[in-house]
Amino acid sequence: MAKIIIDEIRCKGCGLCTVACPGKLLSLTEKINLQGYTPATITCQDKCTGCALCAEMCPDVAITVFK
Amino acid sequence: MQQVFKRPVSLKDVQTHFCPGCHHGTIHRLVAEAMDEYDVQKRTIGVASVGCSVFLYGYFDIDVVEAPHGRAPAVATGVKRARPDSFVFTYQGDGDLAAIGTAEIIHAANRGEDITVIFVNNTTYGMTGGQMAPTTLVGQKTSTSPYGRNQHKDGAPIRMAELLAQLEGVAFSARVAVNSPKNLIDAKRQIKKAFRYQVEGKGFSFIEALSACPTNWGMNALAANERVGSEMADYFRLGVYKNTENL
Ligand SMILES: Cc1ncc(C[n+]2csc(CCOP(=O)(O)OP(=O)(O)O)c2C)c(N)n1
Ligand code: SF4
Ligand code: SF4
Ligand code: SF4
Numbered sequence: 001m002a003k004i005i006i007d008e009i010r011c012k013g014c015g016l017c018t019v020a021c022p023g024k025l026l027s028l029t030e031k032i033n034l035q036g037y038t039p040a041t042i043t044c045q046d047k048c049t050g051c052a053l054c055a056e057m058c059p060d061v062a063i064t065v066f067k
Numbered sequence: 068m069q070q071v072f073k074r075p076v077s078l079k080d081v082q083t084h085f086c087p088g089c090h091h092g093t094i095h096r097l098v099a100e101a102m103d104e105y106d107v108q109k110r111t112i113g114v115a116s117v118g119c120s121v122f123l124y125g126y127f128d129i130d131v132v133e134a135p136h137g138r139a140p141a142v143a144t145g146v147k148r149a150r151p152d153s154f155v156f157t158y159q160g161d162g163d164l165a166a167i168g169t170a171e172i173i174h175a176a177n178r179g180e181d182i183t184v185i186f187v188n189n190t191t192y193g194m195t196g197g198q199m200a201p202t203t204l205v206g207q208k209t210s211t212s213p214y215g216r217n218q219h220k221d222g223a224p225i226r227m228a229e230l231l232a233q234l235e236g237v238a239f240s241a242r243v244a245v246n247s248p249k250n251l252i253d254a255k256r257q258i259k260k261a262f263r264y265q266v267e268g269k270g271f272s273f274i275e276a277l278s279a280c281p282t283n284w285g286m287n288a289l290a291a292n293e294r295v296g297s298e299m300a301d302y303f304r305l306g307v308y309k310n311t312e313n314l
Binding site: 009055060061 | 069070071072078085089092096245248252287288
């Protein structure tokens, strides 16, 4: 069981986490956050292994990982 | 469940001004992690340079001195000599370190000052709108090389990690990148090693981190990230160029 939380306000929608995730579980949403960016979201939380590669790659430290 | 990834203590919990996909944010975090690892936060004095990383004091929870453009290694020399118990690092862009500050970096390194230098190479002057830097790749178009860098006229890009490694005073020199999980994990290791050199009083340590500047490269974040691993790493080879203690 693992879980990630993406801070939607901090996220700048760069997409670096989406290519880092081995399971391709992340994608960018269409909605626009307070900064004017489209934040990332996790499509299938159940499949997350908690490897934290998404969080490692995030330039904005917007992802927290629990395992 | 346990939290397995969290923000380092030395990095303030604030929003940065960096563009989406800018690697400055990632490199800041790795430097903060190294600070936490060696528990040096309370005795660290950072020396900020002029460039997009000028707001170092706003992002790191440490004391920071702001140096004039290119002069960070000279300022750091003074800080470290006046307060030898402090942990002193500079954080400089390629316009800052490899252009206007060439004299300061070469001589601080040659003197073997007991400081750590984090050099962020994004092949351009980010803050001022993407002018050509000494690190700009041959053929790369910038606002001051609209037809691409011409080696005949402008010279070839300067490789600082290799150049400084030749100096007697340098104890450690490495080039890293943060464009993929694999490179990032190695970057972490090398930054920590560079910190260890200073913690153990072993002399001047230098990290060159390849970095994306999507805004001035005219690319989206993913394409810019990709360029770091391909075009950039092809010329600026990743690796350890000097490791005197074999740590
Ligand atoms: C003495 C002086 N000359 C020029 C400038 C203008 N200036 C500000 S930032 C900068 C270049 C910064 O580029 P770089 O060091 O590559 O950092 P980046 O912004 O790419 O991180 C220049 C030339 C200045 N502030 N002071
Ligand atoms: S923790 Fe690993 S598996 Fe989970 S979303 Fe992030 S990269 Fe994907
Ligand atoms: S890497 Fe970070 S800032 Fe970029 S899209 Fe993912 S969560 Fe957002
Ligand atoms: S201009 Fe370039 S170096 Fe400066 S914050 Fe934006 S992406 Fe980063």
